[in-house]
Amino acid sequence: MPHLQISIDRDSSRQLAGQIRDSVKGAIERRRLAPGTRLPSTRQLAADLGVSRSVAVEAYEQLCAEGYLRARRGAGTVVADVDTGGGSPVTSPLIAGADGRPGLLDLRTGATDVSLFPRREWLAAVSDAIGNASLRDLGYAPPSGLPQTRQVLAGYLGRVCAVEAAPECVTLTAGFAQGLSLLCQTLLRRGIRELAVEEPGHPGQRAFIASLGMTPVSAPVDEHGLRVDALARTGARAVLVTPACQFPTGARMSPERRQALVAWAREVDGLVIEDDFDGALAFGQRPPALQSLAPERVVYAGSASKTLAPGLRLGWLVVPSAVLPGVEAVRATVDLGLSTIDQLALARFIENGQLDRHVRALRAHLRRRQEAFESALHDHLPPARVANVAAGLQTYVRLPPGLDEAQMVGAAFRRNVLVWGGAHYRHDADATHAPALVVNHAGTTMSRLVEAAQHLGAAYLDCAADPPARRERPARPVRAGRARSRAQFLAHCD
Ligand SMILES: Cc1ncc(COP(=O)(O)O)c(C=O)c1O
Structure with missing residues (x-):
């Protein structure tokens, strides 16, 4: 008997991690999985479903980031206390779930800086x-x-x-x-x-x-x-x-x-x-x-x-x-x-004339933020390229060719930067695309964006030091004070 009842469709072009995420999310929203329920380890889940462990890890990471799951050392991964409003779904697919982890730099698209609201x-x-x-x-x-x-x-x-x-x-x-x-x-x-x-x-x-x-x-x-x-x-x-x-x-x-x-x-x-x-x-x-x-x-x-x-x-x-x-x-x-x-x-x-004035000021403000981020990225992650010309709210960052995008997203997460890679926006899982990050520069302050660029530079160096072929090795002990790592995440999950 499987540890967790999940349906995945292998004939679908949708990515398996996304399917697992949706299935678990739906079960939580329908209260089939109650708050506090301990989920199987990523290893058990991967074995049950016959998928690679990294697929299960990606799904759990995403659910943690969206606030549906909590990973605690020693306690495994448990269903978070999500307000499901008595059984009906509380989230729309149109918006990303909140992530309340202190210190996390959330650069996912969709957010805007409401502190600028006039x-x-x-x-x-x-x-x-x-x-x-x-x-x-x-x-x-x-x-x-x-x-x-x-x-x-x-x-x-x-x-x-x-x-x-x-x-x-x-x-x-x-x-x-x-x-x-x-x-x-x-x-x-x-x-x-x-x-x-x-x-x-x-x-x-x-x-x-x-x-x-x-x-x-x-x-x-x-x-x-x-x-x-x-x-x-x-x-x-x-x-x-x-x-x-x-x-x-x-x-x-x-x-x-x-x-x-x-x-x-x-x-x-x-x-x-x-x-x-x-x-x-x-x-x-x-x-x-x-x-x-x-x-x-x-x-x-x-x-x-x-x-x-x-x-x-x-x-x-x-x-x-x-x-x-x-x-x-x-x-x-x-x-x-x-x-x-x-x-x-x-x-x-x-x-x-208030809307005109506000939009003018906001546009200039966002532009300064975007430029500060781009320049910090240039300093800390020089091989990255900013691709878009019309950036209003997000910066499309092309990563160096050959870099494993998923690995970079994971490395960024370990360094407390929550950002989506280009694959998140692609439905066709088979299509190849140049590795990229999509960074929302509208939802956070200039200094936090510069900090994020530093962390992304460090995450890039982590990836270079840990190429994909060696990624599945056992977790190393992590130094105290270091940003949350994938090793820590795996330890929490399991
Ligand atoms: C592509 C896209 N269109 C439209 C919207 C605006 O949606 P709404 O006006 O419902 O808030 C968003 C919001 O993030 C969006 O990402």
Whole structure:
């Protein structure tokens, strides 16, 4: 009998470690694994499943990092006290779980520095909204949003990114997540079951799309953005893209590709979803939104999560007029729209120029952080190369060819830096890719980023001193005071 009931699908292209992680996570969330339950050692688990031990270690490391498991010396690995809200899942695949370990430098993508949120200015906008809201504003608004907010947003988007937006085509959403959900449901109702997504891309989005009943299909990305020729071969008629700043590589879609993508959409009678969640923060002169090339084929999607704060849950779609009735029909089954106070506050924040001022300051701030990180990386890990040009929130770091990416991620973790490698963003486990780290430079301070670069340099030297062939040897005793090591991790696990 196995020590732990886990299902893995060897025919799936998904990585085994990811499958184990999801299976354990699901069991914890459904309370099949209660807090405090001791899990089998990585050795036992690997033997039960017939996988290599490093696969089991990777899955456990990830679950520890996400707060689902705790590894304690002598006590093995136990299920952490996760609040599962009475049995229903508490996490969305769209966001990384928290890691509360003291001193850990968490450089995973997704985070933004909410300490920069302009509290005073937003408070003034909310106060103004409450003070001046009409009785009508305090009632039920159309689910797509208050007309005045849609009007202000349409003007703003037209001005800053050339979006062609009639106010009635603007729909306020609870972040991009809700926008994506509405669009997937609309596509399904139209009989479109496949949504092409970028490879590499956001693994959580992929899972989210699948959970909505659509099939995500991979379309590869290169340094010019999405490869439209490969997209055409997938047979999909809808695609989700990040043209301003490809997530996670930072590639900006070239003018030729933008034209080709629009031509593809027209040819297949398809739909493009332009995820512009961080376009305002991308470095350099941003090109006009893709939507401006074909407003009848492109849904523009924006969010306040990175420019203001994810906790606001404010986002917006600009929907082609032919698709609008479908989106509104779905919306009518979902909710009665967002808080009108928040909508009024957003409109006020835009109208009085605060959003422009804040975004300008934030962009400059993030750029300084990114430059400080890049320069520290140059000092401490000279063979690494920063690949992206449009980096808004994350830096795509190409590691020296030949370096084992997974080993580097593990070495960084031992030195208390939690970062994902390029493989985390790739669905196709077989595809080879140059080793890389994706470093979120938006969610932490400049000094912590410089510290992280030092640790990454040290982690690189650890890897050079411990090539992959020798990695599976027995754990060495670890000197006191040294950063948490893989040896320690293995000792805790087992
Ligand atoms: C690729 C991508 N799109 C969109 C978003 C924004 O999502 P939301 O507006 O739901 O917070 C994120 C957040 O991290 C993201 O990584």
